[in-house]
Amino acid sequence: MRDPDGLLARAGVRGNPDRDQHFLIDDRVLDRVPEHLDADTDRSHILEIGAGTGALTDRLLAVADHVTAIEQDGKLVSFLRQEFADEIDAGRLTVIEGDALNVEFPEYTASVSNLPYGASSEFAFRLLPRAKPTVLMFQREFAERMAAAAGTDEYGRLSVSAQHYADIEIVETVPREAFSPPPEVESAIVRTIPREPEYEVADEEFFLGFVTAVFTQRRKTLRNAIRNTVHISGIDDAAAVIDQLDEDLLRRRPGKLPPSIFAEIATVALEYGMDPGTRGGT
Numbered sequence: 001m002r003d004p005d006g007l008l009a010r011a012g013v014r015g016n017p018d019r020d021q022h023f024l025i026d027d028r029v030l031d032r033v034p035e036h037l038d039a040d041t042d043r044s045h046i047l048e049i050g051a052g053t054g055a056l057t058d059r060l061l062a063v064a065d066h067v068t069a070i071e072q073d074g075k076l077v078s079f080l081r082q083e084f085a086d087e088i089d090a091g092r093l094t095v096i097e098g099d100a101l102n103v104e105f106p107e108y109t110a111s112v113s114n115l116p117y118g119a120s121s122e123f124a125f126r127l128l129p130r131a132k133p134t135v136l137m138f139q140r141e142f143a144e145r146m147a148a149a150a151g152t153d154e155y156g157r158l159s160v161s162a163q164h165y166a167d168i169e170i171v172e173t174v175p176r177e178a179f180s181p182p183p184e185v186e187s188a189i190v191r192t193i194p195r196e197p198e199y200e201v202a203d204e205e206f207f208l209g210f211v212t213a214v215f216t217q218r219r220k221t222l223r224n225a226i227r228n229t230v231h232i233s234g235i236d237d238a239a240a241v242i243d244q245l246d247e248d249l250l251r252r253r254p255g256k257l258p259p260s261i262f263a264e265i266a267t268v269a270l271e272y273g274m275d276p277g278t279r280g281g282t
C-alpha cells in the first residue's frame with residue numbers, strides 16, 4: 001500500500017482546512033476503512049468522494065474491481081492522474097474533477113469516502129437515497145446524530161431522515177491526530193446498509209418535511225410542535241390533525257418518538273390536515 005506521508009510529499013500539498021482538506025495519514029485507520037464494508041457488499045464499483053492525495057483510493061483499489069474518485073481540487077486531480085496512471089490505464093480507476101455535490105454519479109455499487117465535512121449533510125442525503133451500502137467518515141458529533149435512537153440527546157431530524165433509508169452504525173471513532181492537518185474535532189466512521197423502512201409513508205417528501213418541522217420544537221409537546229410549525233410542514237389545518245391523534249401521544253415530545261410514529265402522524269396529516277386543493281403534496 002502507498003504510504004500516506006509519501007503521497008502528501010509527492011503531491012507537494014498541505015491540506016487546506018478552508019477547503020475541507022484533512023488527509024488521513026494513519027495507516028492502520030486507512031487499512032481498516034474498506035474492511036468496514038459489510039461482508040455481502042458488491043465491491044465491483046466503489047465511489048469515493050473527495051479523494052485528496054489518494055491514500056484511501058489506493059486501499060479501495062485493493063478491494064474493488066473499479067473505483068471512481070471525485071475530487072474538486074485541480075492540483076490534487078493532476079496529482080492523482082499522475083500517481084495512479086497505471087490503474088487508470090488498466091481501466092480500474094476513473095478520476096473525475098468537480099464538485100461532488102453536482103457531478104453525475106456513475107452506477108456504483110458502494111461508496112467509501114472520507115467526506116468533506118463542510119457539506120456532510122448534503123453528501124449524506126445525496127448518497128443515502130441511492131440505496132447502496134456506504135462506509136463514510138464524518139465529524140463524530142454528526143455521526144452520533146445520524147445513528148441516534150429515539151429518546152437520546154442526539155436523536156433528531158438527522159437521525160429520523162437518515163434511518164429512513166438505511167441501518168446506520170458507528171463502526172469506529174477516529175482521533176484528530178489521524179489526519180493532516182488535524183481537524184478541530186474527533187471523527188467517526190459510519191456504516192450504512194440500505195433497507196426499506198419498517199413503516200410506510202404515502203408521500204416521502206411530506207414525511208421528511210414534517211419531521212424537519214416538528215424537530216424545530218423537539219422539547220415542546222407534539223400538540224404544540226404540530227401547531228407551531230405549519231409554516232414549515234405545509235399542514236393547512238393543524239386542529240383537524242390534532243383531533244385525530246391520541247391524547248397520550250399529543251403530550252409526548254418529538255425527541256422521544258420513534259420514526260414509525262412520525263410516519264403514522266404524517267399519514268394522518270396528509271389525510272386530514274390538507275386543504276383538498278393541496279392534499280397529497282407540500
Ligand SMILES: C[S@@+](CC[C@H](N)C(=O)[O-])C[C@H]1O[C@@H](n2cnc3c(N)ncnc32)[C@H](O)[C@@H]1O
Pocket residue numbers: 019020021022023024025049050051052053054055056057070071072073076098099100101114115116117
Ligand atoms: C477530508 S479530505 C479526504 C481526502 C482523502 N480521501 C483522505 O482520506 O485523505 C476531503 C477531500 O475532499 C475534497 N473536496 C472538498 N469539497 C469537495 C467537493 N464538493 N467535491 C469533491 N471533492 C471535494 C477536498 O479537496 C479533500 O481532498
